[in-house]
Amino acid sequence: MPVHHYTGLAGQSYDQPAQAGVLVVNLGTPDAPTAQALRPYLAEFLGDPRVIEYPRWLWRLILHGVILRLRPARSAHAYARVWTPEGSPLRVGSEKLAAALQARLDQAAAGPVRVALAMRYGKPSVGEQIEQMRRAGVRRLLVLPLYPQYSGTSTGSVIDAVADMLKQLRWPPELRIINSYHDDAGHIEALAQSIEHWWAEHGRADKLLLSFHGIPQRYVAAGDPYLHQCQVTTRLLGERLGLEASQLSMSFQSRVGREPWLQPYTDETVRRFAHEGVRRLDVACPGFAVDCLETLEEIAMQNAEFFTTAGGETLRYIPALNDSDAQVASLGALILQHGQGWPEFAVSDAP
Numbered sequence: 265m266p267v268h269h270y271t272g273l274a275g276q277s278y279d280q281p282a283q284a285g286v287l288v289v290n291l292g293t294p295d296a297p298t299a300q301a302l303r304p305y306l307a308e309f310l311g312d313p314r315v316i317e318y319p320r321w322l323w324r325l326i327l328h329g330v331i332l333r334l335r336p337a338r339s340a341h342a343y344a345r346v347w348t349p350e351g352s353p354l355r356v357g358s359e360k361l362a363a364a365l366q367a368r369l370d371q372a373a374a375g376p377v378r379v380a381l382a383m384r385y386g387k388p389s390v391g392e393q394i395e396q397m398r399r400a401g402v403r404r405l406l407v408l409p410l411y412p413q414y415s416g417t418s419t420g421s422v423i424d425a426v427a428d429m430l431k432q433l434r435w436p437p438e439l440r441i442i443n444s445y446h447d448d449a450g451h452i453e454a455l456a457q458s459i460e461h462w463w464a465e466h467g468r469a470d471k472l473l474l475s476f477h478g479i480p481q482r483y484v485a486a487g488d489p490y491l492h493q494c495q496v497t498t499r500l501l502g503e504r505l506g507l508e509a510s511q512l513s514m515s516f517q518s519r520v521g522r523e524p525w526l527q528p529y530t531d532e533t534v535r536r537f538a539h540e541g542v543r544r545l546d547v548a549c550p551g552f553a554v555d556c557l558e559t560l561e562e563i564a565m566q567n568a569e570f571f572t573t574a575g576g577e578t579l580r581y582i583p584a585l586n587d588s589d590a591q592v593a594s595l596g597a598l599i600l601q602h603g604q605g606w607p608e609f610a611v612s613d614a615p
């Protein structure tokens with residue numbers, strides 16, 4: 265076939281073979297565990313109208329007048345407790361996962377499929393990663409937000425960022441976005457196996473608590489499916505693990521502000537369990553694909569202390585799936601399934 269060499273005015277060359285891309289998106293994280301680095305991160309995150317649904321003028325006053333004066337230093341202190349020599353756990357873990365997914369698709373997909381990681385807040389941004397892909401000739405784009413359960417505050421906000429970028433392009437790529445994978449059979453199996461392996465190594469506690477990130481109750485009342493999807497994940501995982509109702513609970517962590525969030529709250533729940541005589545408690549956080557501040561500091565440190573202070577013996581945090589083979593296999597399969605009909609995503613028959 266003859267190859268025609270055209271170059272677009274914006275510098276894009278049209279003679280490259282069409283390619284497919286997978287954009288993996290996580291929340292984002294500060295560049296350093298310092299108040300100075302926390303300030304712009306929190307300003308971008310908490311300035312997102314998907315995250316805080318408040319009259320804009322009122323929220324700007326509160327955010328800049330109160331929150332951004334106090335919270336950066338407090339959060340920096342929490343981040344410092346989990347920071348690693350390579351950087352923020354969320355960044356390091358997300359990069360490892362994206363690299364493992366690239367290797368998986370190189371082997372399992374007909375290809376070429378290019379995997380990139382973007383952060384919803386901070387760098388590299390969704391816009392700059394889509395621009396990189398455009399320059400590389402990506403014409404089919406699949407977006408995977410790393411949130412198993414859909415919420416407007418998390419997944420919805422990633423969709424906004426993708427849409428904001430695409431509306432600036434003269435010739436946007438074909439687009440698919442994975443909305444949620446809270447009930448995906450491969451995902452539930454990966455979670456179940458990781459918990460079973462952990463139990464095989466460390467023994468089983470009296471109870472398993474699944475702690476999900478909270479959101480304001482108001483958002484659920486307005487139609488956000490997040491609560492329902494957390495309940496479905498909990499039910500499917502409980503059934504797969506063969507747990508009875510008395511052995512499994514669900515709660516919501518990380519509440520910010522004064523309005524009511526989804527309940528029961530994780531901190532109140534672990535204290536109540538201790539008072540009720542639970543001696544050993546296992547906690548997993550199936551809503552987090554990769555370990556981060558909310559799991560490593562809030563659960564494994566803070567809530568572990570709440571539990572023992574209230575009379576419990578030990579609270580053990582079961583790590584997120586991170587870049588485990590189980591997670592790479594289940595997310596790899598999810599990507600291939602959502603890319604069906606696109607030639608690059610055909611299952612490779614290479615050995």
Ligand SMILES: C=CC1=C(C)c2cc3[nH]c(cc4nc(cc5[nH]c(cc1n2)c(C)c5CCC(=O)O)C(CCC(=O)O)=C4C)c(C)c3C=C
Nearest residue numbers: 291292293294315339354415417418477479520556557558
């Ligand atoms: C105040 C509103 C917030 C809503 C609503 C919210 C929803 C939400 N968040 C996640 C996942 C993560 N959140 C993380 C940190 C974090 N979350 C909020 C606030 C809201 N989150 C703040 C202010 C912070 C920053 C830390 C702090 O100051 O306490 C993280 C960890 C990031 C890291 O760097 O490690 C994740 C992941 C989901 C899934 C979600 C809705 C379902």
Ligand SMILES: [Fe+2]
Nearest residue numbers: 291477518558
């Ligand atoms: Fe959050």
Ligand SMILES: [Fe+2]
Nearest residue numbers: 518557558562
């Ligand atoms: Fe938190």
